[in-house]
Amino acid sequence: MNKPANINVPKPPRKRGKVSIKKVSLAHGGGGKAMRDLIDDVFVSQFDNPYLSPLEDQARFELTDLAKHGDQLAFTTDSYVVDPLFFPGGDIGKLAICGTVNDLAVGGATPLYLTCSVIIEEGVEIEMLRTIAASMAKEAASAGVKIVTGDTKVVNKGCCDKIFINTAGIGVIRTGYNLSSGNAVPGDVILVNGLLGDHGATILAARGDMALDAPIESDCASLHGLIKTILDICPDIRFIRDATRGGLATVLNEIAQASGVSIEIEEDKTPLRTEVKGFCEILGLDPLYLANEGKIVVVVPAEHADEVLSAMQGHALGTGAAAIGAVGDWDAGRVTMRTVFGGRRIVDMLVGEQLPRIC
Amino acid sequence: MKYVDEFRDPEKAKMLLKEINELVEQIDICKTRPLAIMEVCGGHTHSIFRYGLEGMLPKQIELIHGPGCPVCVLPMGRVDDCIALAEMPDTIFTTFGDAMRVPGSKKSLLQAKADGADVRMVYSPLDALDLARKNPDKEVVFFGLGFETTMPSTAFTVLQAKEDGIKNFSLFCNHITIIPTVKAILDSPDMQIDGFLGPGHVSMVIGIEPYEFIADHYNRPLVVAGFEPLDVLHSIWMVLKQIAEGRSEIENQYSRIVPDEGNDEALAAVAEVFELREFFEWRGLGSIDHSGVRMRKEFIDFDAERKFVVPDIKIADPKACQCGEVLKGVIKPFACKVFGKACTPETPLGALMVSSEGACAAYYQYGDPDRLRELEKGELEKGELEKGELEKGELEKA
Numbered sequence: 172m173n174k175p176a177n178i179n180v181p182k183p184p185r186k187r188g189k190v191s192i193k194k195v196s197l198a199h200g201g202g203g204k205a206m207r208d209l210i211d212d213v214f215v216s217q218f219d220n221p222y223l224s225p226l227e228d229q230a231r232f233e234l235t236d237l238a239k240h241g242d243q244l245a246f247t248t249d250s251y252v253v254d255p256l257f258f259p260g261g262d263i264g265k266l267a268i269c270g271t272v273n274d275l276a277v278g279g280a281t282p283l284y285l286t287c288s289v290i291i292e293e294g295v296e297i298e299m300l301r302t303i304a305a306s307m308a309k310e311a312a313s314a315g316v317k318i319v320t321g322d323t324k325v326v327n328k329g330c331c332d333k334i335f336i337n338t339a340g341i342g343v344i345r346t347g348y349n350l351s352s353g354n355a356v357p358g359d360v361i362l363v364n365g366l367l368g369d370h371g372a373t374i375l376a377a378r379g380d381m382a383l384d385a386p387i388e389s390d391c392a393s394l395h396g397l398i399k400t401i402l403d404i405c406p407d408i409r410f411i412r413d414a415t416r417g418g419l420a421t422v423l424n425e426i427a428q429a430s431g432v433s434i435e436i437e438e439d440k441t442p443l444r445t446e447v448k449g450f451c452e453i454l455g456l457d458p459l460y461l462a463n464e465g466k467i468v469v470v471v472p473a474e475h476a477d478e479v480l481s482a483m484q485g486h487a488l489g490t491g492a493a494a495i496g497a498v499g500d501w502d503a504g505r506v507t508m509r510t511v512f513g514g515r516r517i518v519d520m521l522v523g524e525q526l527p528r529i530c
Numbered sequence: 531m532k533y534v535d536e537f538r539d540p541e542k543a544k545m546l547l548k549e550i551n552e553l554v555e556q557i558d559i560c561k562t563r564p565l566a567i568m569e570v571c572g573g574h575t576h577s578i579f580r581y582g583l584e585g586m587l588p589k590q591i592e593l594i595h596g597p598g599c600p601v602c603v604l605p606m607g608r609v610d611d612c613i614a615l616a617e618m619p620d621t622i623f624t625t626f627g628d629a630m631r632v633p634g635s636k637k638s639l640l641q642a643k644a645d646g647a648d649v650r651m652v653y654s655p656l657d658a659l660d661l662a663r664k665n666p667d668k669e670v671v672f673f674g675l676g677f678e679t680t681m682p683s684t685a686f687t688v689l690q691a692k693e694d695g696i697k698n699f700s701l702f703c704n705h706i707t708i709i710p711t712v713k714a715i716l717d718s719p720d721m722q723i724d725g726f727l728g729p730g731h732v733s734m735v736i737g738i739e740p741y742e743f744i745a746d747h748y749n750r751p752l753v754v755a756g757f758e759p760l761d762v763l764h765s766i767w768m769v770l771k772q773i774a775e776g777r778s779e780i781e782n783q784y785s786r787i788v789p790d791e792g793n794d795e796a797l798a799a800v801a802e803v804f805e806l807r808e809f810f811e812w813r814g815l816g817s818i819d820h821s822g823v824r825m826r827k828e829f830i831d832f833d834a835e836r837k838f839v840v841p842d843i844k845i846a847d848p849k850a851c852q853c854g855e856v857l858k859g860v861i862k863p864f865a866c867k868v869f870g871k872a873c874t875p876e877t878p879l880g881a882l883m884v885s886s887e888g889a890c891a892a893y894y895q896y897g898d899p900d901r902l903r904e905l906e907k908g909e910l911e912k913g914e915l916e917k918g919e920l921e922k923g924e925l926e927k928a
Contacts (some may be wrong), residue, residue: 514582517897522875
């Protein structure tokens with residue numbers, strides 16, 4: 172990695188602050204020494220890199236460095252408010268990195284730089300913040316991205332739920348790619364990279380108010396590597412999207428509407444864990460609408476479907492990949508599913524929140 | 531999933547469908563008009579749409595989606611009462627999730643929550659009782675809702691609260707009973723129903739004897755049905771078989787769950803806590819005699835309606851709504867004037883658009899089975915489809 176412009180002149184390293192008390196107070200958001208100590212101790216020490224450590228009001232990059240990765244800048248933002256903060260398979264910190272990395276990667280971009288803004292409720296344990304920051308640092312390192320600038324705010328108790336994180340991300344799209352939800356044409360094949368609904372089911376179970384224990388883990392993962400693999404072997408891939416909130420059903424509806432095509436999926440080919448099926452069965456939920464944090468929907472021309480599918484299956488994050496359906500032209504904007512039972516039904520956009528049935 | 535997948539076997543479905551087609555050929559009514567079978571319970575409606583069953587059945591069978599979705603039939607005035615209770619100071623209002631979106635005359639519970647009321651979703655009335663124990667300085671009101679299926683658990687919870695001497699727990703009782711409602715539909719002059727699929731979970735509590743009058747006095751067959759797709763097809767086959775053989779009897783397809791005599795313990799708890807109301811108001815069907823229950827006077831301390839003041843104002847269903855006609859099988863959801871226009875799952879006007887178990891919401895979400903069926907057989911030309919889309923587009927604009 173090239174050096175950023177602002178550190179050309181060597182300076183003596185700044186002495187970093189430390190926090191000695193156990194809980195965050197409003198003073199930590201006050202702009203003074205307490206805030207500086209908190210930022211240094213919790214975040215800078217974990218995210219440490221030459222773009223961040225000068226603590227200017229902005230991170231600075233050479234345009235020529237960016238241009239080495241491609242010819243279009245990709246820029247995205249996402250906020251993370253998950254409850255509970257820690258769940259099987261991940262935590263809010265890991266999620267805040269994966270989610271933004273994936274939002275860049277699905278557009279064909281190489282994710283490079285992330286921001287990290289946190290809004291903290293007073294009274295939160297500093298140690299918990301350290302755990303979250305460490306989780307962010309670990310995931311950022313494995314995704315090959317740097318957290319280069321950030322912000323910390325502390326609000327009164329009750330004004331936010333423990334911690335909210337926003338990460339924005341910059342990546343560069345490799346030359347020649349133009350992935351778009353409007354690209355699908357009849358005949359294209361729909362692929363997914365594995366079992367669906369694990370994240371949504373995990374979070375619902377982890378909230379504990381279902382009195383249901385399910386041996387399920389969130390699929391939370393950075394997918395840039397998998398995405399690069401399949402784009403390298405097939406630059407003609409029409410579109411990729413991560414099936415987060417709203418699940419598979421929502422992404423398929425977005426594609427059908429944007430491309431003016433129909434999509435039909437096969438229920439028996441749609442990969443679902445038995446535990447997730449059982450969980451949905453009991454609560455009256457439809458797994459097609461459950462959130463994922465490590466699953467992508469890929470629209471690929473039929474002639475490349477097999478090679479892309481086997482490339483996905485050969486990647487650690489795509490072992491359960493499957494072709495689940497195809498694009499058609501019989502009813503523009505419509506998504507249908509051939510049920511396991513042999514019938515056919517419409518798969519619509521989710522209305523409101525998915526609420527469990529009562530009987 | 532074991533014990534579930536067995537009831538979703540497409541090969542067995544094919545066999546049943548073949549026999550259903552053969553039976554339809556033998557039934558005289560089918561030569562002149564479609565045979566109307568009502569599934570009383572919203573759970574069946576949900577299964578029928580979820581598995582695309584209607585599109586698999588022969589055209590001569592028309593499924594009428596009945597009144598058995600307790601969330602759907604809750605009248606606006608009762609929702610207003612809920613909101614009044616939820617907005618009392620120092621109150622936690624607890625409800626099943628489905629009821630959160632039901633519109634009152636001004637707002638739903640979901641909107642009341644957004645406005646600051648402490649409305650919480652629970653999965654069992656016992657969770658509400660636990661909240662009462664943990665929050666002794668708050669009144670915890672449980673919104674009791676549902677047919678005989680959910681009535682016993684509410685009754686047990688009230689009995690438990692009384693035994694434990696809990697003072698800050700009360701029930702806003704909106705439990706309803708299915709039998710008077712089926713009777714009201716059968717007595718309706720525009721009723722056109724040839725047979726019934728009886729509710730599975732209600733019958734698990736009440737048994738099958740209470741349905742006898744349907745066979746004896748109205749000469750209609752009723753088959754208590756399970757909820758898996760094969761259960762539903764099998765039950766339809768049983769109804770057809772009765773009609774083909776000129777019988778009208780009460781049969782139990784769901785005998786793996788439903789004992790013919792019902793559940794004595796559950797019935798005893800219900801009888802101890804509840805008594806019939808003179809009448810109860812239903813959204814879409816109006817007032818039906820003896821169709822609701824309230825708490826007996828021994829439990830007056832746990833009755834939110836008597837412990838607190840609720841507005842108790844009757845609010846007429848929106849005039850444009852044709853839920854009543856849909857419920858009785860007189861019109862299909864698509865034929866309603868406001869379907870997909872003023873009335874959508876996001877902004878439901880009528881009862882049947884509210885819950886995923888309501889017929890209109892199912893049609894809106896899962897599609898018109900007739901259209902899917904025609905599509906299946908390639909009977910719709912592409913042009914016609916586009917026209918259909920156009921109409922839907924126009925509807926949405928309107």
